Amino acid sequence: MKVSVIGATGYAGAELLRLIYGHPKAELAHITSESHAGDKISSVYPHLLGLCDNELESMEDIERIASDSDFIFIGLPAGHAMEIGRRLEDQPVRIIDLGADYRFDDTDVYEKWYKVRHTHKDAKRVYGLAELNREAIKTAKIIGNAGCYTTASILSLAPLVKAHLVDVKSIIVDAKSGVSGAGRSAKLANHFPELYDNFKAYGVATHRHTPEIEQALTNISGEDVLINFTPHLVPMSRGILATAYATLKDSVTAEAVDEAFERLYGDEYFVRLRGRGAYPETKYVRGSNFCDIGWHIDERTHRVIVLSAIDNLVKGAAGQAIQNFNIACGFDEKMGLDFTPVYP
């Protein structure tokens, strides 16, 4: 399959190039960047020297690029992918958007949280979290690849809300991410000496991943889920750990919780259940597409606490996109993703 990457110079775009390089059935056709058009990608990302020396193009003539591609991956800031999606509506190319434009069933929710008017409301799109939406992904024209924090959060809680084990109004997700999640644009907040040996929260009660988590959990449970989501910045490059809290319904036992996880993920390759009492670490999954999950029951407070670890650039972005691509192509889901994490 010929694939192109629109917005290839962000961290997620670069990670896509790493994964496409190792994918036996994906051939890179075009890569674009407005700010670096004309440059070789290996001058922007020197680690790719000799491996991917393609020239970056402008995406201005996206129709031409699309006509030469079976799939395009989009790694642009919110608001840009929907323009591309609209322009390519009638071309056979399929789209996997790593941004948020196509993640919401209800574009009003999108507009409210992203403060952008949605210009492609009737797009034929599906939500791209493979473990929960596999069937729909197979034939979708446009896949709205799930976000990084949201992937970790939703996978943590899906078994519990699906099995109606928890009070859906009690959910709190306290999440922590490495700095690559903030993108590659230099700014004081992400200047090395400012973050090194430092830890902080941001976006309390306002982070845009909140409604995405709520939408997915509401869809799974059939109940109206309302959560608190708090992101934090960890002084490291990659990795997300989500710590999710929920109050168990009265008679729910630890065994029922165990079963819920086993039932939903027992056959999933990329979800590694580490079990009750376990502590997944971000380093256990670094560089890989795995989501590792452990959970704990607090008898005193009757809460369940779920811990999940992903690599934000892989299962939280580029890896998930390739997984969706594999599903959409009818390939083995782990094609090109079947490698171990990089440790230490």
Added chain:
Amino acid sequence: MKVSVIGATGYAGAELLRLIYGHPKAELAHITSESHAGDKISSVYPHLLGLCDNELESMEDIERIASDSDFIFIGLPAGHAMEIGRRLEDQPVRIIDLGADYRFDDTDVYEKWYKVRHTHKDAKRVYGLAELNREAIKTAKIIGNAGCYTTASILSLAPLVKAHLVDVKSIIVDAKSGVSGAGRSAKLANHFPELYDNFKAYGVATHRHTPEIEQALTNISGEDVLINFTPHLVPMSRGILATAYATLKDSVTAEAVDEAFERLYGDEYFVRLRGRGAYPETKYVRGSNFCDIGWHIDERTHRVIVLSAIDNLVKGAAGQAIQNFNIACGFDEKMGLDFTPVYP
């Protein structure tokens, strides 16, 4: 005042030596270490070369050391300080214990969580969190210095529970600490390559700081507080950020929350209120005795989220001990602690 440090080779002990060096009215009398008795402290902590070259003694003859000291600071693992406290009961020396032995009103709680029999149940002790217990500290024989996570957690929530603004059964504290909090003993879990570029939780539903937070908040509020407390390890040396969640009672306004913080801490030097909507960072307080606090109201979920940052070795250990020492001596509370954080 002549002061001695029992267990001077842990990180909290070393930090005490830094603060005592800069304190105009504290004179270092004795320092002890069982594993390094006979060595100079500057051979164990080379940064002290030329500044503190005292010889480490054994604490075997603690009575002699105590007779030569006005105050002793104890930086030993749980279970050891109470032995010393008992032996020194009849000497005039006063004790500030940086461990947990003297933190609990109810020694049954201590025994349950620490799995150690308490051997000094009738000790004349007070809980050493200066901002909440100043009067009692002034004349105490034994001060059970508050823990690191607990200081950040209690200071975050005290205004809210004192003013009865939140449901005391809804409290969750998700806390994150630098690795110095785990002590100086080498072990695989804290081996550099294992933690670097890594993030993880530990002690879910079982961490010993849980009952200490509950005790303090119960005392302040008069209500029976039950919480979830989850610690995490941040790949950095120093600093704690606590993210605390609580459900506001029905009619509580944002202004009422603001007032509660202002009322309790408006005159406190070491608590810096950064206000509603603010994001304290651990680097804002590094090396200093400050606790910086910001808070957020989520209208959607009717929860309050409080963020507090301390340096775990200063306000969370040695600095708080010096603050308590100043109070106990009748000195200006910030004597020897009146310096800026070290940034970046």
Added chain:
Amino acid sequence: MKVSVIGATGYAGAELLRLIYGHPKAELAHITSESHAGDKISSVYPHLLGLCDNELESMEDIERIASDSDFIFIGLPAGHAMEIGRRLEDQPVRIIDLGADYRFDDTDVYEKWYKVRHTHKDAKRVYGLAELNREAIKTAKIIGNAGCYTTASILSLAPLVKAHLVDVKSIIVDAKSGVSGAGRSAKLANHFPELYDNFKAYGVATHRHTPEIEQALTNISGEDVLINFTPHLVPMSRGILATAYATLKDSVTAEAVDEAFERLYGDEYFVRLRGRGAYPETKYVRGSNFCDIGWHIDERTHRVIVLSAIDNLVKGAAGQAIQNFNIACGFDEKMGLDFTPVYP
């Protein structure tokens, strides 16, 4: 080919398991560890869960393991591999030792620097730095895989001494390594808070990689090379940067230096020449088998300064071992190593 890993629980051993997992023609037969015999490797290295759950065996009956293997990789401390080599002398199995036992032509040099008696002096062995010794590796019974610092240092200087462009008595190598190079044994020196935000040198004038560099450069140049080698510890997990200094012979031009690098490495896949004036970074090669090289001429001092970057666990250990394995098997040299670095 059936391969076994003796001493699989060190970092180099674990990295071998990562690379073997991705190698299309290597099948893992046995893995050993004396301290963890009976455990699954994925309990020692949790990132391998579901990917490599083999049980660790003792190496006591090495003959049986060897009889079931085409190749064995040895990742043991100095002094242990030679015992194994001797015991397996008459078996057809071939050996790739990641330690130092088989790196020296002259075992007296080994004994002097390693303070260990060599017990397999007449071993049929070759030095395993692929770019410089490819022919000999093809048929070797025992391959003494080059060390980490030495790989970076030798590859930096080989073109210059081979072409007789520099004074071989003027060479200084100032090298910097991530902490994984120090192994996985917990000790105070590598305890997280001790190294984080810290930088130091060690082993000045005494590091064991010194004679290995001298041997290789002497062999290449035919001149008696004597160097200073200084290792430093960088607060990061992986990566080596070597900064090598040498005085150019009188009339040597910058172009002659350029040509020397081009001549020796122009056709090498794993050596990426970044050119004169370039600054390779360890992140450019992280997780990969590349050695990136840049060089600079100082007209004022008439010195050449060479910078080379490798991943100490890949090109400096496990990756080089796989590269040697490929050569020894007659496979494509980059089989199982043809992936991009992991960035950022």
Added chain:
Amino acid sequence: MKVSVIGATGYAGAELLRLIYGHPKAELAHITSESHAGDKISSVYPHLLGLCDNELESMEDIERIASDSDFIFIGLPAGHAMEIGRRLEDQPVRIIDLGADYRFDDTDVYEKWYKVRHTHKDAKRVYGLAELNREAIKTAKIIGNAGCYTTASILSLAPLVKAHLVDVKSIIVDAKSGVSGAGRSAKLANHFPELYDNFKAYGVATHRHTPEIEQALTNISGEDVLINFTPHLVPMSRGILATAYATLKDSVTAEAVDEAFERLYGDEYFVRLRGRGAYPETKYVRGSNFCDIGWHIDERTHRVIVLSAIDNLVKGAAGQAIQNFNIACGFDEKMGLDFTPVYP
């Protein structure tokens, strides 16, 4: 003494504010910043909240600021201080410039390396490295505070060149710095994910600290010193380690080297000689004004290797400035600098 800080929002400026806060005889008069004029410094550096809330002014009317100050410290990029120096020539205010404008005896050297025309060539200035130039500093109108790399490098080599123990053409300084040395301006090169877990060199054969080191060593030795200086960036916030190499003259003994260090620094408070065979670490001096030095003799190559560690923002910038200020005022040299490093 009333002191003002011109360019207070760089890292060195902020560090000056920390030290001035703790100095018993310095009173902060004015602080300036062109980009943040009108803001409180504590909004730019939140760690200073409540400690230093002064308003930043423009330096436009520098004469007025100077007339209200006994000393001004300048923390501006190269080329700006000399303008200020010229304008204040006839005012009694004394100047300590943390930049390079006043460091060079020969302004041609400055112009060649800094590519800026010098506009105050006849300034009455002295070089501000206290240990080597104390007498001249006492009465100087303008003090050109020594640079960060240069301080570590010069202090390492001064005893050797002063005693004529080494070949002055053989000197190589391989130096490593934390990222705060690169300033607070956000740019891709210093973006957190780019530097974290990464190591690189820069400025080979071209770094501007080269001629400053050569000038100082030439002045001390009376011989024409020519060196190689190579800076590297360590993924940490603070600290410099310099590794200096020099060839010993024929009959020079290890004892002669020891004596040279002892003779020059035996009475210096801020130079801590750790002795022959020692390994200073940057963490031994973090946050303090110390320069820790260890040295090694390699009998094989007849070279001496000197290791020195400083905090680049203290002894390499603001601390040295305060030390010079103390000397210039006739105060005890360690006034306001008499505290321990911050460890870990």
